[in-house]
Amino acid sequence: xxxxxxxxxxxxxxxxxxxxxxxxxxxxxxxxxxxxxxxxxxxxxxxxxxxxxxxxxxxxxxxxxxxxxxxxxxxxxxxxxxxxxxxxxxxxxxxxxxxxxxxxxxxxxxxxxxxxxxxxxxxxxxxxxxxxxxxxxxxxxxxxxxxxxxxxxxxxxxxxxxxxxxxxxxxxxxxxxxxxxxxxxxxxxxxxxxxxxxxxxxxxxxxxxxxxxxxxxxxxxxxxxxxxxxxxxxxxxxxxxxxxxxxxxxxxxxxxxxxxxxxxxxxxxxxxxxxxxxxxxxxxxxxxxxxxxxxxxxxxxxxxxxxxxxxxxxxxxxxxxxxxxxxxxxxxxxxxxxxxxxxxxxxxxxxxxxxxxxxxxxxxxxxxxxxxxxxxxxxxxxxxxxxxxxxxxxxxxxxxxxxxxxxxxxxxxxxxxxx
Amino acid sequence: xxxxxxxxxxxxxxxxxxxxxxxxxxxxxxxxxxxxxxxxxxxxxxxxxxxxxxxxxxxxxxxxxxxxxxxxxxxxxxxxxxxxxxxxxxxxxxxxxxxxxxxxxxxxxxxxxxxxxxxxxxxxxxxxxxxxxxxxxxxxxxxxxxxxxxxxxxxxxxxxxxxxxxxxxxxxxxxxxxxxxxxxxxxxxxxxxxxxxxxxxxxxxxxxxxxxxxxxxxxxxxxxxxxxxxxxxxxxxxxxxxxxxxxxxxxxxxxxxxxxxxxxxxxxxx
Amino acid sequence: xxxxxxxxxxxxxxxxxxxxxxxxxxxxxxxxxxxxxxxxxxxxxxxxxxxxxxxxxxxxxxxxxxxxxxxxxxxxxxxxxxxxxxxxxxxxxxxxxxxxxxxxxxxxxxxxxxxxxxxxxxxxxxxxxxxxxxxxxxxxxxxxxxxxxxxxxxxxxxxxxxxxxxxxxxxxxxxxxxxxxxxxxxxxxxxxxxxxxxxxxxxxxxxxxxxxxxxxxxxxxxxxxxxxxxxxxxxxxxx
Numbered sequence: 049x050x051x052x053x054x055x056x057x058x059x060x061x062x063x064x065x066x067x068x069x070x071x072x073x074x075x076x077x078x079x080x081x082x083x084x085x086x087x088x089x090x091x092x093x094x095x096x097x098x099x100x101x102x103x104x105x106x107x108x109x110x111x112x113x114x115x116x117x118x119x120x121x122x123x124x125x126x127x128x129x130x131x132x133x134x135x136x137x138x139x140x141x142x143x144x145x146x147x148x149x150x151x152x153x154x155x156x157x158x159x160x161x162x163x164x165x166x167x168x169x170x171x172x173x174x175x176x177x178x179x180x181x182x183x184x185x186x187x188x189x190x191x192x193x194x195x196x197x198x199x200x201x202x203x204x205x206x207x208x209x210x211x212x213x214x215x216x217x218x219x220x221x222x223x224x225x226x227x228x229x230x231x232x233x234x235x236x237x238x239x240x241x242x243x244x245x246x247x248x249x250x251x252x253x254x255x256x257x258x259x260x261x262x263x264x265x266x267x268x269x270x271x272x273x274x275x276x277x278x279x280x281x282x283x284x285x286x287x288x289x290x291x292x293x294x295x296x297x298x299x300x301x302x303x304x305x306x307x308x309x310x311x312x313x314x315x316x317x318x319x320x321x322x323x324x325x326x327x328x329x330x331x332x333x334x335x336x337x338x339x340x341x342x343x344x345x346x347x348x349x350x351x352x353x354x355x356x357x358x359x360x361x362x363x364x365x366x367x368x369x370x371x372x373x374x375x376x377x378x379x380x381x382x383x384x385x386x387x388x389x390x391x392x393x394x395x396x397x398x399x400x401x402x403x404x405x406x407x408x409x410x411x412x413x414x415x416x417x418x419x420x421x422x423x424x425x426x427x428x429x430x431x432x433x434x435x436x437x438x439x440x441x442x443x444x445x446x447x448x449x450x451x452x453x454x455x456x457x458x459x460x461x462x463x464x465x466x467x
Numbered sequence: 468x469x470x471x472x473x474x475x476x477x478x479x480x481x482x483x484x485x486x487x488x489x490x491x492x493x494x495x496x497x498x499x500x501x502x503x504x505x506x507x508x509x510x511x512x513x514x515x516x517x518x519x520x521x522x523x524x525x526x527x528x529x530x531x532x533x534x535x536x537x538x539x540x541x542x543x544x545x546x547x548x549x550x551x552x553x554x555x556x557x558x559x560x561x562x563x564x565x566x567x568x569x570x571x572x573x574x575x576x577x578x579x580x581x582x583x584x585x586x587x588x589x590x591x592x593x594x595x596x597x598x599x600x601x602x603x604x605x606x607x608x609x610x611x612x613x614x615x616x617x618x619x620x621x622x623x624x625x626x627x628x629x630x631x632x633x634x635x636x637x638x639x640x641x642x643x644x645x646x647x648x649x650x651x652x653x654x655x656x657x658x659x660x661x662x663x664x665x666x667x668x669x670x671x672x673x674x675x676x677x678x679x680x681x682x683x684x685x686x687x688x689x690x691x692x693x694x695x696x697x698x699x700x701x702x703x704x705x706x707x708x709x710x711x712x713x714x715x716x717x718x719x720x721x722x723x724x725x726x727x728x729x730x731x732x733x734x735x736x737x
Numbered sequence: 738x739x740x741x742x743x744x745x746x747x748x749x750x751x752x753x754x755x756x757x758x759x760x761x762x763x764x765x766x767x768x769x770x771x772x773x774x775x776x777x778x779x780x781x782x783x784x785x786x787x788x789x790x791x792x793x794x795x796x797x798x799x800x801x802x803x804x805x806x807x808x809x810x811x812x813x814x815x816x817x818x819x820x821x822x823x824x825x826x827x828x829x830x831x832x833x834x835x836x837x838x839x840x841x842x843x844x845x846x847x848x849x850x851x852x853x854x855x856x857x858x859x860x861x862x863x864x865x866x867x868x869x870x871x872x873x874x875x876x877x878x879x880x881x882x883x884x885x886x887x888x889x890x891x892x893x894x895x896x897x898x899x900x901x902x903x904x905x906x907x908x909x910x911x912x913x914x915x916x917x918x919x920x921x922x923x924x925x926x927x928x929x930x931x932x933x934x935x936x937x938x939x940x941x942x943x944x945x946x947x948x949x950x951x952x953x954x955x956x957x958x959x960x961x962x963x964x965x966x967x968x969x970x971x972x973x974x975x976x
Contacts, residue, residue, distance in 0.1 A: 722953020
């Protein structure tokens with residue numbers, strides 16, 4: 049009797065082997081997928097993590113009270129003061145050519161840094177103050193080890209003499225790396241060491257806000273009307289097919305549409321988050337409608353019957369019972385659509401959000417750019433230091449995406465109701 | 468001596484005399500697209516009685532039930548001909564507001580379907596949308612009396628703020644009955660109300676139906692012959708969209724007049 | 738029923754009970770016939786045998802009841818199915834009563850054979866008994882065949898038994914008046930006649946049950962009864 053269940057027949061063994069094989073394949077597939085993901089995230093993190101650090105050089109600057117007018121401290125020639133401080137630090141540098149090389153160790157921002165320091169601390173005037181200046185991108189790259197000394201004694205764009213000065217600075221502890229807050233707090237710049245993502249980030253937030261404000265209510269109302277109110281006939285089928293097709297239209301087509309309709313016909317401001325949001329909104333709309341209709345369809349018909357059965361009108365049934373139950377699904381759909389919009393570059397290129405934007409946009413009508421566009425621009429730049437920035441911006445984008453998905457999960461949990 | 472002859476082919480008249488019917492159905496035909504679901508149904512539903520509709524699946528009994536509170540309106544391809552008089556008013560008259568009609572005719576469904584809201588809110592919802600109460604305390608009182616009417620008050624009085632879906636299946640179904648009677652209907656339609664319940668919960672629902680019929684006319688669709696026999700005073704047998712036989716339940720279950728009824732209720736192949 | 742049940746085991750159970758009822762009917766018929774044969778042939782040995790044959794009949798009735806109750810509990814039959822089972826139970830009870838009467842006849846036979854015969858009463862009793870046995874036979878056939886017409890006819894045949902009973906009653910009264918020694922056997926013969934008459938009533942009741950089983954209602958007309966013995970008197974001082 050027991051043998052019936054313990055005996056292994058070849059047929060049974062073959063079936064079990066098939067199952068094992070499938071499980072093994074599944075595990076292999078997941079391993080490969082996770083491997084690729086780790087490689088991608090790993091490389092980006094490896095390459096981008098340096099951008100969160102900044103190399104700074106300390107100089108003893110004499111703030112000559114004769115040079116600085118206390119009434120209007122901004123008018124003083126701070127650039128000259130910085131250069132003087134550099135010359136006094138390395139007093140052996142005499143040749144004009146060498147002096148230029150010396151000056152290049154510091155970022156062009158140095159004068160502004162000094163100016164801000166003085167403006168913030170007027171009591172420094174007349175004293176010699178030790179002030180940390182942002183190093184140039186070449187020094188930055190060398191310090192972070194991204195460029196190495198080659199056979200001719202040069203490292204990247206730095207020549208032998210510059211390397212000696214850096215070594216001297218190192219030995220006196222006048223060169224350091226610090227957390228790069230300016231990456232998050234400043235806009236784009238031609239100088240890699242000064243470039244930040246704040247303007248692009250703000251542009252993205254504004255664009256997505258417009259996109260959400262436009263596509264969420266329109267999408268949900270359209271979905272509710274199509275799902276709950278329209279009779280099922282040839283017209284509703286046609287609309288459904290078209291919506292499904294729209295969801296698959298390449299995003300650049302939406303960009304072209306935005307260009308011709310919003311910019312050329314309506315004359316809305318070019319490069320603005322308003323137009324970007326509208327274009328992305330149009331693009332997201334089908335996704336939201338499809339997801340919302342699926343969410344509405346998932347609400348059991350018994351709930352509708354229950355409400356209608358005690359004499360609720362169609363509208364009451366939908367808005368009191370069906371829509372609240374479908375809300376988690378609708379929100380998820382909306383956030384998935386928004387996440388897709390977040391990563392879009394092509395339509396934004398078409399409506400001019402590809403511009404070089406230094407200032408942080410203050411409203412949806414001002415020119416702005418978006419994170420993916422910023423990444424695109426930086427990836428295109430020749431400077432070695434921008435490579436790091438590109439990766440860092442990608443990290444920020446991914447963190448933003450994770451954050452949005454987190455919101456989606458939290459909302460789903462909050463609104464989830466059993467039925 | 469003359470022998471008393473018996474011929475089962477000559478059935479008793481399917482339409483029986485019912486005094487003061489609440490619902491009068493006259494020559495109703497229902498079509499789903501081209502398919503005819505109900506053929507020439509004429510039937511009276513008596514007051515303060517339970518009428519059960521029995522018949523094989525697809526015989527049209529649920530369709531008939533849904534005609535009475537016009538739930539069939541939700542189906543685009545459904546077309547109803549004939550007259551259904553409720554309180555002397557033809558409910559398929561264009562002037563009839565279906566929302567008011569459904570407040571008058573409550574419905575309880577096969578699967579317990581409480582709203583995913585609190586127990587209190589489940590019962591109060593109908594009264595709110597129909598503006599049946601003026602004050603909050605009155606609402607509370609009427610929720611209580613509806614829950615008492617559905618014989619579930621004692622079980623839920625301490626947890627009115629908990630979701631209705633947290634109750635057991637039988638309690639959920641009684642909550643649905645409370646929700647239906649809260650809007651003070653005259654008629655309650657029940658579509659296989661106990662098919663998803665265990666025997667104890669079923670017995671409670673059946674006991675409740677007997678109690679409810681003192682105030683309401685009840686029409687119940689059921690697949691359980693025993694249930695029809697236990698709860699109803701009148702039984703209508705539907706077959707292939709036709710009303711084959713309508714009569715007192717005890718008559719139908721001891722000596723049905725039509726062979727098709729006989730075969731169906733005894734489980735024979737006709 | 739011509740149509741078969743979807744649950745075929747129900748039909749099988751029903752057939753089994755019907756078979757038991759027929760078996761019981763056969764036993765009862767034999768018992769009744771033997772009881773009268775013992776009387777006519779003055780065979781006290783056969784009489785004793787008949788007294789004992791009551792037991793298997795009672796056991797059969799018990800078995801039928803148990804099976805029927807089981808069927809009621811497990812299948813919860815309705816309509817025709819319900820009526821068949823109820824009718825079988827009632828018919829079995831009626832047959833059991835007939836069996837009791839046959840036993841009683843056999844008991845009295847043991848007394849009657851010790852007395853001299855009373856006229857042709859025994860033969861009249863035999864004629865009457867044959868009528869009743871035929872009724873039982875026919876009604877059981879009708880039961881199996883769902884034959885409502887035969888059943889109704891059997892039910893009416895009970896009147897003929899009553900008429901013979903009336904005649905015999907009058908005859909035996911006359912014998913008793915003629916000769917006091919006849920009183921003892923005649924009294925027993927009267928009771929035997931009454932027993933057979935009751936058996937006829939039970940057969941008629943089974944016939945009514947068949948009518949109910951098939952038609953779903955009892956016969957509407959009242960059963961004609963001609964048993965006048967309850968009110969019958971004889972003028973003693975006639976001559």
